[in-house]
Amino acid sequence: MSIQPRPYVVLCGGLGGSRFVDALARAAGPDRVTAIVNVGDDVEILGLHVSPDLDTVLYTLAGLLDEERGWGIRDETTNALELAGRLGGETWFTLGDRDIGLHLVRSRLLREGVPLSEATRRLAERLGVEVQLLPASDDPVRTFLTTPAGELDFQTWFVARRHADPVTALRYEGAEAARPAPAVLEAIEVAEVVFLAPSNPFVSIGPILAVPGIAEALGGKRVVAVSPLVGGKAVRGPAAEMLVTLGHEPGVRGLAQVYDGVATDLLVDPADAGELPGALVAPIVMVAPESRAEVGRAVLEAVR
Amino acid sequence: MSIQPRPYVVLCGGLGGSRFVDALARAAGPDRVTAIVNVGDDVEILGLHVSPDLDTVLYTLAGLLDEERGWGIRDETTNALELAGRLGGETWFTLGDRDIGLHLVRSRLLREGVPLSEATRRLAERLGVEVQLLPASDDPVRTFLTTPAGELDFQTWFVARRHADPVTALRYEGAEAARPAPAVLEAIEVAEVVFLAPSNPFVSIGPILAVPGIAEALGGKRVVAVSPLVGGKAVRGPAAEMLVTLGHEPGVRGLAQVYDGVATDLLVDPADAGELPGALVAPIVMVAPESRAEVGRAVLEAVR
Numbered sequence: 001m002s003i004q005p006r007p008y009v010v011l012c013g014g015l016g017g018s019r020f021v022d023a024l025a026r027a028a029g030p031d032r033v034t035a036i037v038n039v040g041d042d043v044e045i046l047g048l049h050v051s052p053d054l055d056t057v058l059y060t061l062a063g064l065l066d067e068e069r070g071w072g073i074r075d076e077t078t079n080a081l082e083l084a085g086r087l088g089g090e091t092w093f094t095l096g097d098r099d100i101g102l103h104l105v106r107s108r109l110l111r112e113g114v115p116l117s118e119a120t121r122r123l124a125e126r127l128g129v130e131v132q133l134l135p136a137s138d139d140p141v142r143t144f145l146t147t148p149a150g151e152l153d154f155q156t157w158f159v160a161r162r163h164a165d166p167v168t169a170l171r172y173e174g175a176e177a178a179r180p181a182p183a184v185l186e187a188i189e190v191a192e193v194v195f196l197a198p199s200n201p202f203v204s205i206g207p208i209l210a211v212p213g214i215a216e217a218l219g220g221k222r223v224v225a226v227s228p229l230v231g232g233k234a235v236r237g238p239a240a241e242m243l244v245t246l247g248h249e250p251g252v253r254g255l256a257q258v259y260d261g262v263a264t265d266l267l268v269d270p271a272d273a274g275e276l277p278g279a280l281v282a283p284i285v286m287v288a289p290e291s292r293a294e295v296g297r298a299v300l301e302a303v304r
Numbered sequence: 305m306s307i308q309p310r311p312y313v314v315l316c317g318g319l320g321g322s323r324f325v326d327a328l329a330r331a332a333g334p335d336r337v338t339a340i341v342n343v344g345d346d347v348e349i350l351g352l353h354v355s356p357d358l359d360t361v362l363y364t365l366a367g368l369l370d371e372e373r374g375w376g377i378r379d380e381t382t383n384a385l386e387l388a389g390r391l392g393g394e395t396w397f398t399l400g401d402r403d404i405g406l407h408l409v410r411s412r413l414l415r416e417g418v419p420l421s422e423a424t425r426r427l428a429e430r431l432g433v434e435v436q437l438l439p440a441s442d443d444p445v446r447t448f449l450t451t452p453a454g455e456l457d458f459q460t461w462f463v464a465r466r467h468a469d470p471v472t473a474l475r476y477e478g479a480e481a482a483r484p485a486p487a488v489l490e491a492i493e494v495a496e497v498v499f500l501a502p503s504n505p506f507v508s509i510g511p512i513l514a515v516p517g518i519a520e521a522l523g524g525k526r527v528v529a530v531s532p533l534v535g536g537k538a539v540r541g542p543a544a545e546m547l548v549t550l551g552h553e554p555g556v557r558g559l560a561q562v563y564d565g566v567a568t569d570l571l572v573d574p575a576d577a578g579e580l581p582g583a584l585v586a587p588i589v590m591v592a593p594e595s596r597a598e599v600g601r602a603v604l605e606a607v608r
Contacts, residue, residue: 047412077381083405087430089412097401100408101387108351108393126391 005190012197013204014053018060020197027296030130034187040143040207043155048103062127073098117181136208139178144171163238166245175210188217198228200239225263231271309494316501317342317508318357322364324501331600334434338491344447344511347459352407366431377402421485440512443482448475467542470549479514492521502532504543529567535575
């Protein structure tokens with residue numbers, strides 16, 4: 001891996017974030033990109049530590065992701081989960097067999113006292129991933145959402161209840177006491193541009209910015225927030241609805257309100273350019289892996 | 305499950321033991337059999353607690369065993385192990401995906417403080433197994449073997465080195481401080497016959513008898529040792545060689561020496577009857593599941 005400073009840092013969540021990191025890596029080179037990844041979704045399933053956002057980024061960059069589903073490993077089996085379910089284990093959160101192979105290795109490292117950041121570094125190295133992957137924190141940060149059905153933890157809300165409950169407030173448990181993982185603040189410090197990935201601003205970017213020191217480190221930097229919306233709608237997930245239920249304007253104007261004071265620029269899709277004069281514009285739909293190098297180049301061109 | 309006392313108790317290891325337990329259960333009814341199972345082979349793999357002998361008995365009785373291989377679950381995949389290996393996890397001990405499903409559920413129970421005996425009871429109940437399955441102890445007992453290559457732990461000797469190293473001595477680490485699992489001594493006390501299964505006397509039956517209280521509880525009982533040898537050779541595994549390297553006569557005469565003072569009777573296959581006048585005789589080859597009810601009936605007839 002390069003020991004040159006990496007000019008591009010991305011704060012990101014899972015699917016949208018991983019695609020954007022992949023786009024930048026394809027356009028600029030993987031050794032020029034650092035991803036600082038949300039851990040607010042982390043969850044223990046069947047005694048295994050699962051980091052869904054880190055896993056999605058890792059699988060995407062390693063070429064293992066099931067791009068159709070948008071999570072997990074492709075051509076996956078679920079035999080372990082099936083027998084665990086028969087034996088009384090929980091099955092609401094799908095863990096594939098290959099996926100469990102990774103969780104076993106990581107969970108043991110964590111139990112042995114290896115920090116999540118170091119475990120992530122080792123897994124990424126084994127999978128040949130050259131993007132620097134950093135969890136936002138090695139300390140637990142857990143996202144909780146206030147809904148009419150009461151306060152729900154992230155995975156209960158997102159997976160078990162399919163994010164159907166409107167969100168009126170959020171809380172990042174543990175964030176106040178959490179420290180940025182090693183290399184996080186240094187990566188931001190040396191970066192030319194920090195991107196807020198086209199991830200959900202509340203459940204993906206929010207828990208990263210809630211770790212004391214990270215938002216502060218962005219002060220004075222060029223921070224480009226990439227819109228997760230295209231034509232006012234999220235490419236995937238509940239970002240558009242959450243903007244409204246959390247009291248912001250709909251669409252990219254709401255996004256501008258959320259990132260006011262954090263981002264120096266907003267980068268939006270051509271479909272939304274009319275909504276927000278002054279925003280940077282580039283095509284940001286990059287569902288197909290083949291499209292990502294071009295999206296990455298367009299984004300780098302737009303911020304130049 | 306029956307609350308009647310169970311007349312048949314079997315002390316057993318994995319493959320030979322599980323087949324014998326299955327044979328008795330098919331002949332006498334599963335609610336009339338208790339299996340007290342060796343835990344000296346237990347091992348931690350990828351952070352999971354694995355109890356190979358308990359698992360083999362459980363899988364056999366639940367109809368899940370890969371009868372061809374003699375271990376693990378049939379039609380099994382190994383996708384988790386494959387990715388774990390790619391990520392630096394150990395792969396010398398094969399864990400199938402379904403197998404891992406069981407290990408995950410059990411390992412979590414153990415980590416939560418549930419004793420192995422209670423975890424085993426829950427797993428057996430979920431799989432519809434009516435034989436009472438008891439680990440010899442809830443405390444760790446681990447078999448170590450002295451060989452010309454030095455002292456080896458059981459799984460290193462058996463799996464990693466394919467039991468090629470001749471064994472000149474054994475040691476059951478932890479046995480002195482171990483207590484019989486709940487219900488073990490009571491099961492022996494009320495039994496009409498205690499069988500020593502056709503398992504390896506040194507690495508399967510030995511670690512059970514080494515738990516203080518168990519050998520003592522056999523005093524005054526009818527204890528029938530079932531030979532693991534047919535025509536002087538083990539149906540599977542290194543029992544015949546170990547008899548010799550541990551200084552006993554070869555074949556069933558050596559077996560009689562090993563079990564002298566423990567067993568009241570030895571039950572041997574017709575092929576070995578000439579070697580040991582006075583032994584009970586019944587056919588004991590029960591590799592095929594269809595053959596087991598008949599073997600069980602013949603054994604019960606022989607001890608009547």
